Amino acid sequence: MKKAILPRIGGIAAAIALTVSMAACAGGQSVADACKIANDEMTKATSSINSDVNAAMQKATQGEKVDFAEIFKPVTEGLDKATSKVTNEKVKKPLDAFATEYKNFTKSFEGFEMPDMKNIDASDPAAMEKLQQASEKAQEISKNAQAASTKLVDQGKKIQEVCNAG
Template sequence: MNKATLTRIGGVAAAIALAATMTACSGGQSVADACKIANTEMTKATSSISSDLNGAMQKATTGEKVDFAGIFAPVEKGLDEAGKKITNETVKKPLDAFTAEFKGFVKVFDGFEIPDMKNIDATDPAAMDKITEAQTKLQEMSTKAQDASAKLSEQGKKLQDVCNKG
């Protein structure tokens, strides 16, 4: 996996962390209460994301198949749980937007596989075609992930701003 892809995936982890570290605000379900719920659910959901990503990257580099989209399933579940519990519209609207962007980001990884490079015969043109095809798919996925990550970060910042303002 190339360094740019790792950086982009790391960017997503940062966006998740941004949403997870929303500060509680002052204030029935108030903005403060809603932000606290969102923070609690996201903290639970993201508690293992870094180690899960690291483990997936190690597996991928050794040729093991990795469900990259599946790595983010706990975060999706946490976002859904937070969305069910939050009734304050001031917080719900940006949380829902963040959740939608996150789900779009995860879709970028659906079906993505890194081919097993351990047994590639560099003299076999068909094998080299597979490598070229994999590199092209990786670049396409990387570009989509970068775009999705930027949108996700933007929505995370909006949610954080709402919670910081109270």
């Protein structure tokens, strides 16, 4: 269960990093300025995403409670800052679409708790039911993450196309 989620979360982190790197432009509050603003905000917001995901997964495997939705909050906040600062419509439209897709993805994690695998009693039906529910939720998250990753990459490409065209 844990191993299936990690690659999907890593894929989302990669999609975010791809968008940040693709949106790198320079200039005034033209397309170039909007791209620079988006790039700067997202670079700040995603600076620790990989280490945050790895730390969360390590905590979860050690039986600690982890708020998986909270891991992505800095990115969501960075997207909010970027979308509020970008006024150029050519950039704003794909950036808003990216932000919407990202927020939809993070909703998948709301309420998800990884059970304490070290202390689970296999003879306890309630514990096994909780484990089954967590497994089903993890599968749902994995499926959603795969779909979200594809959509995020597509939206990132749209941002890149606008930024590269100037």
